[in-house]
Amino acid sequence: MDEPQSNPSTLPLYFLSKLVRDNGVIVVLSGEGADEIFGGYEWYDDDAGQKKLKKLPNFILKPAAAIAKGLPEFRGKTTLLRAGRPVEETFIGEALIFDEGEAKSILKPRFQNSRTVRQITQPIYDMVKGKDDVTKKQMIDIKLFMEGDILQKADKMSMAHSIELRVPFLDKEVMRVGEEIGTEQKIANGTTKYILRKTAEQKLPEEWYKRKKKGFPVPIKHWFREEKHYNFVKDYFNKPYVAEFFEEEKINKILDEHYNGISNNARKIYTILVFLVWYERYFIKES
Numbered sequence: 001m002d003e004p005q006s007n008p009s010t011l012p013l014y015f016l017s018k019l020v021r022d023n024g025v026i027v028v029l030s031g032e033g034a035d036e037i038f039g040g041y042e043w044y045d046d047d048a049g050q051k052k053l054k055k056l057p058n059f060i061l062k063p064a065a066a067i068a069k070g071l072p073e074f075r076g077k078t079t080l081l082r083a084g085r086p087v088e089e090t091f092i093g094e095a096l097i098f099d100e101g102e103a104k105s106i107l108k109p110r111f112q113n114s115r116t117v118r119q120i121t122q123p124i125y126d127m128v129k130g131k132d133d134v135t136k137k138q139m140i141d142i143k144l145f146m147e148g149d150i151l152q153k154a155d156k157m158s159m160a161h162s163i164e165l166r167v168p169f170l171d172k173e174v175m176r177v178g179e180e181i182g183t184e185q186k187i188a189n190g191t192t193k194y195i196l197r198k199t200a201e202q203k204l205p206e207e208w209y210k211r212k213k214k215g216f217p218v219p220i221k222h223w224f225r226e227e228k229h230y231n232f233v234k235d236y237f238n239k240p241y242v243a244e245f246f247e248e249e250k251i252n253k254i255l256d257e258h259y260n261g262i263s264n265n266a267r268k269i270y271t272i273l274v275f276l277v278w279y280e281r282y283f284i285k286e287s
Contacts, residue, residue, distance in 0.1 A: 001156055004278040006097070006271035007149055009216035013157040021161040028158065032150055033169035036141045037178035039186030040193040040213060043091075044134045046083070049076065053083035087133040088125045092117055093145045097267050106250045106272075108243075120144075134183040221258075221266040230259045233269060236276045241284060246272070 001010065020028060035041050046054065053061060065084025068077055082090045095117075104112045121140060128139045151167070158165035168174065181195055188194040192213060200209035223229045236242075237251050251272055258265035 001152075001278070004275040005149065005153065006267070006274045007094075007153055008218035008220050008267075008270055010153050010157060011218055012216055013153060014160060017158045017161045017163055021163055026162065027164045027166065030154055030158075030165050030167055031169060032154055032167045033146060033175070034193065034196065035213075036138055036146050037169060037175055038181070038193045038196040039134060039138065039183070040196075041137075041141065042192060042213065043093075044137055045187050045190060045192065047079065049079040050083040053080060087136050088122070089118075091137050091140060092121055093137070093141050094149070095144060097271050106247050106254070108245055108247070111245060132183050134187060220270050221264055224255070224258055224266055224269050225261065230255070233273055236273055236280075239276070239280070241279065242276060245275075245279075 061084040065080050068074075068080045069085075071077070098106075100117060121144075124140055124143045125136055127143075128136050131139075154165055154167070185195040186193065191197065197209045224233060233255055234252070237246075237255055238248065242248055242251075254265045254268055254272075257263045258269060
């Protein structure tokens with residue numbers, strides 16, 4: 001990857017690209033951009049709990065969310081916060097692995113002064129000021145998730161096997177059409193990518209265009225609870241250079257609690273691990 005990137009779907013995409021190349025294919029089409037442009041992610045639509053809460057008067061919902069923000073975790077807290085606070089305060093897309101307080105707590109002081117989440121997202125939200133919440137979420141995903149994550153991942157994993165990957169949904173004309181389509185045509189009656197599915201209805205079998213969206217899941221939750229992989233990570237979390245960046249006791253606690261089934265810290269573990277593997281590869285082994 002040349003840089004630390006903690007999207008686990010990088011792994012299967014690498015091997016899928018290898019499989020494609022081994023079968024003699026050198027140019028492929030991929031669907032990157034369809035979700036961001038036509039409203040494909042489930043987080044663009046309010047879940048059932050948010051829809052119920054948003055029926056409450058604002059003079060009840062907003063103060064309740066403000067109070068909940070300062071309380072310890074409880075069942076339904078996230079739903080209440082998302083329903084009762086502006087999207088600018090609650091949505092940062094797939095980037096949420098650690099909340100800011102926890103991130104600072106595991107880092108050495110010299111690495112705690114980076115930009116805040118709001119400093120990163122606010123300029124993007126300013127680009128769509130006055131738009132509906134779905135449009136705002138789409139813009140966050142286009143500028144951060146798509147540009148900074150999935151396009152780089154797709155390009156690098158395909159090129160690792162000398163495959164040319166093309167992304168037709170990111171054609172300028174297709175993007176222009178997507179920009180002109182209203183939110184009610186992107187998400188309708190709980191169906192994401194509604195207008196794209198209706199278009200596909202003319203060309204594809206029903207089981208394809210009605211198929212529930214599914215990402216590229218990787219079972220890291222289970223892997224990090226297997227002794228072999230736990231020991232692999234444990235070794236990395238306790239290498240000499242780790243203390244330069246992290247509070248070792250705290251990241252080992254994150255790993256151990258996951259291994260023992262106390263909590264699901266798989267994405268946190270993978271994020272830290274990817275950074276450490278990258279740092280060792282480029283700054284220790286090649287120094």
